[in-house]
Amino acid sequence: MNRPILASIDVNAFSHNLSRVRDLAPESKIWSVIKAKGYGHTLDAVLQGLESTDGFAILDITDAQWLRDHAWGGRILLLEGLFHQNEVDLAVKLRCDLVIHNEKQLEWLEAYQNRSGHEINIFLKLNSGMNRLGFRSEPYRLAFHRLHAAGYHMHHMTHFANADQVERSPSVGEQMDCFDRAIAGLSAPISLANSAAILWHRQTLGDWVRPGIMLYGVSPTGAYADIVRSDLQAVxxxxxxxxxxxxxxxxxxxxxxxxxxxxxxxxxxxxxxxxxxxxxxxxxxxxxxxxxxxxxxxxxxxxxxxxxxxxxxxxxxxxxxxxxxxxxxxxxxxxxxxxxxxxxxxxxxxxxxxxxxxxxxxxxxx
Amino acid sequence: MNRPILASIDVNAFSHNLSRVRDLAPESKIWSVIKAKGYGHTLDAVLQGLESTDGFAILDITDAQWLRDHAWGGRILLLEGLFHQNEVDLAVKLRCDLVIHNEKQLEWLEAYQNRSGHEINIFLKLNSGMNRLGFRSEPYRLAFHRLHAAGYHMHHMTHFANADQVERSPSVGEQMDCFDRAIAGLSAPISLANSAAILWHRQTLGDWVRPGIMLYGVSPTGAYADIVRSDLQAVxxxxxxxxxxxxxxxxxxxxxxxxxxxxxxxxxxxxxxxxxxxxxxxxxxxxxxxxxxxxxxxxxxxxxxxxxxxxxxxxxxxxxxxxxxxxxxxxxxxxxxxxxxxxxxxxxxxxxxxxxxxxxxxxxxx
Structure with a gap:
């Protein structure tokens, strides 16, 4: 009763691709990145296909609400943290883990009185060379201490600019060096690896990996040969x-x-x-x-x-x-x-x- | 309570742009083209801003249903006609005008028993050189006679490939020549002009113009100078x-x-x-x-x-x-x-x- 165009989403392919991430990073927990409505695949499909993930990483707090409304009991990470101070209560109520990438967000959390009875997980974001979100090394260390002192459960996080290609600056190696220096002596779980790093930079896996594009059976580099070689399936x-x-x-x-x-x-x-x-x-x-x-x-x-x-x-x-x-x-x-x-x-x-x-x-x- | 991104739609700009079409084509009725959810502007906004149009031209019959549900009493044109035979009843019930561009659609209408008590408007589409949808000249004339004989109220229609540029083949002139030959002796209202033709090819205006992109304050050619010169406003x-x-x-x-x-x-x-x-x-x-x-x-x-x-x-x-x-x-x-x-x-x-x-x-x- 309409134009004949139709998109179909294969939840078995989702499950298969998630199992491939488990194979590649058996020691790591998995944040399945499902921002942009599961990269266009719908949150319904994501929830069906990726239910065995350890957590979902999203952008909009409204998506966290949707996940809780649909009985998702696992972890949820807000990848850019909060956009307004008045969201802190809702984020805590929805048991979201929070990225902190700027001074304002840090101040909001310092000012927050946590009466929820459970610890709040913070993923503090280091700018290790991507120059998009995050603190530089020295402010990063200060922010870590301040949030730790305020009672938050801390994690280290950064993001790679060029995990999908070589000979571009900054390299994964350069960013790893920066990361290692910045977190020296600050004990906490770490999260670094996007899809390309999971596939090609095993030294970056850490405690939490963050696969996005590979879960959808699409190549981080744009070359379909990667998908075939990695035994991933189009969703x-x-x-x-x-x-x-x-x-x-x-x-x-x-x-x-x-x-x-x-x-x-x-x-x-x-x-x-x-x-x-x-x-x-x-x-x-x-x-x-x-x-x-x-x-x-x-x-x-x-x-x-x-x-x-x-x-x-x-x-x-x-x-x-x-x-x-x-x-x-x-x-x-x-x-x-x-x-x-x-x-x-x-x-x-x-x-x-x-x-x-x-x-x-x-x-x-x- | 969310990411700070926001799109805002200026319904006064919509009204202004529609009045510019009236200025440019004072003798013609206006099909406001609002497919793709009003080119991304939402049907709600379209209905508020363009309520003084003569009709809305759409693609999905579900949008026709939406318009009738929201008290739109004017004309509605299905720009690609019907995709399935079982849609004819609904289209008639919703009082849609129908484009007919292929033999199958023609057969569906010949087979249809119109018990609605009112005439059904058909816009028969000629392929005058765009080579996308429509009949070539000879089959076009036959189709016209068959539909006319079956009691439909006929209109002539074609679409320009290059109304926004010169020195490309086919030109507006070539397509007009083809159109004039094809409809010779077949009396019916005509609809030809898209935004570029309304702006730059006044000889094509005819009985119904079909502005799309200009209603949104965006240039058919991609050059913003066109918008300024034409006194159109971004919506x-x-x-x-x-x-x-x-x-x-x-x-x-x-x-x-x-x-x-x-x-x-x-x-x-x-x-x-x-x-x-x-x-x-x-x-x-x-x-x-x-x-x-x-x-x-x-x-x-x-x-x-x-x-x-x-x-x-x-x-x-x-x-x-x-x-x-x-x-x-x-x-x-x-x-x-x-x-x-x-x-x-x-x-x-x-x-x-x-x-x-x-x-x-x-x-x-x-």
């Missing part, structure tokens, strides 16, 4: 249908700007998926689309994008798909077409595409 | 706050990949807005951000993006903003920073950015 599949077919004469153009020109007489398929669904407008001609049962022998084939993606539609070259017709099912990304490959053809990374899935696309959880 | 404003400040030493890097390197000792501001909010990950260093009361004299200043936009944050160069501090308000796009300019710095067009506003961003209507 989101985005499918739609061919809603029209055009017979082009040689030399005719397709879509806005006429970017694709037919090199011969040929058919193009119009697919009900556009950039207002979250598909990247910048996808180049040649970006792969899987087309079900469309080959001459009735098997599935890959057809390339032909022409500028528009708001609600995209167009594919059907020369390899003689059996395609109105109603033929296509996959934009998922089990058959790695979202990493679509991202690479669009000048971005899979992170952006899965998070950008539009609210108008229905989501089903399997 | 969406996206604001957030500085949540942390880092003091960089010369040579230090910022964010993932370390893309920005400090050319001298300087401050950067961390803003609570990232690509999972809908801000483009591909925004280059130098993309403008408006920073309130941050200049040496307390006035607002424009600060450039410095470093890769990440999922939940972006970083700005505060060298021109000595008064900026944690809590300082910034505008990502809107009245102060044209979304067209942000799009140009990101290799895309404003359409994509406003539609991509993420569900996690709260929206307020003023």
């Amino acid at each position: 989101m599949t985005l499918r739609s249908e061919v809603i029209d077919i055009q017979e082009l004469k040689k030399g005719e153009h397709v879509g806005y700007g006429g970017r694709f020109e037919a090199p011969e007489d040929m058919r193009v398929g119009i697919v009900a998926c556009g950039y207002a669904d979250g598909y990247p407008r910048q996808a180049a001609d040649g970006t792969p689309v899987w087309v079900d049962a469309a080959g001459a022998d009735g098997t599935a084939v890959i057809c390339p994008i032909a022409g500028q993606v528009s708001m609600d539609m995209l167009t594919i070259d059907l020369r390899g798909a003689p059996s395609a017709k109105v109603g033929t099912v296509v996959e934009l990304w998922g089990k058959e077409v790695p979202v990493d490959d679509v991202a690479q053809m669009s000048g971005t990374i899979g992170y952006e595409l899965i998070c950008a899935l539009a609210p108008r696309v229905p989501v089903t959880i399997k | 969406m404003t996206l604001r957030s706050e500085v949540i942390d400040i880092q003091e960089l030493k010369k040579g230090e890097h910022v964010g993932y990949g370390g893309r920005f390197e400090a050319p001298e000792d300087m401050r950067v501001g961390i803003v609570a807005c990232g690509y999972a909010d809908g801000y483009p990950r591909q925004a280059a260093d130098g993309t403008p951000v408006w920073v309130d009361a941050a200049g040496a004299d307390g006035t607002a200043v424009i600060c450039p993006i410095a470093g890769q936009v990440s999922m939940d944050m972006l970083t700005i160069d505060l060298r021109g903003a000595p008064s900026a501090k944690v809590g300082t308000v910034v505008e990502l796009w809107g009245k102060e920073v044209p979304v067209d300019d942000v799009a140009q710095m990101s290799g895309t067009i404003g359409y994509e950015l406003i539609c991509a506003l993420a569900p996690r961003v709260p929206v307020t209507i003023k």
